[in-house]
Amino acid sequence: MKTHIKVKGMACGGCSANLERAISGVKGVDEVKANHKDGAVVVVHDETVEVETLRKTVRDAGYETV
Numbered sequence: 001m002k003t004h005i006k007v008k009g010m011a012c013g014g015c016s017a018n019l020e021r022a023i024s025g026v027k028g029v030d031e032v033k034a035n036h037k038d039g040a041v042v043v044v045h046d047e048t049v050e051v052e053t054l055r056k057t058v059r060d061a062g063y064e065t066v
Contacts, residue, residue, distance in 0.1 A: 003043045003051055006066035007058055010036035015063070022061040026053060039066075 010016055016034035023032045023043055031044040043054055055065045 001045055001047055003054060005041045005054060005058060007039055007041055007063050008066055009063040010039060012036055019061055019063060023057050026057055
């Protein structure tokens with residue numbers, strides 16, 4: 001499965017890397033690409049991962065989901 005999440009608050013490449021690390025820690029996530037210029041994260045994961053879990057992980061990392 002692939003989930004796209006719009007994110008507010010990513011200002012630089014360091015923010016993108018921080019968010020990628022945080023989401024990569026979620027069990028069932030296979031790949032994460034965060035792009036601070038687009039303000040978006042694309043997550044490839046298995047069917048056991050709930051979108052709300054991904055959104056909560058983004059919020060817990062200090063960013064807002066849109």
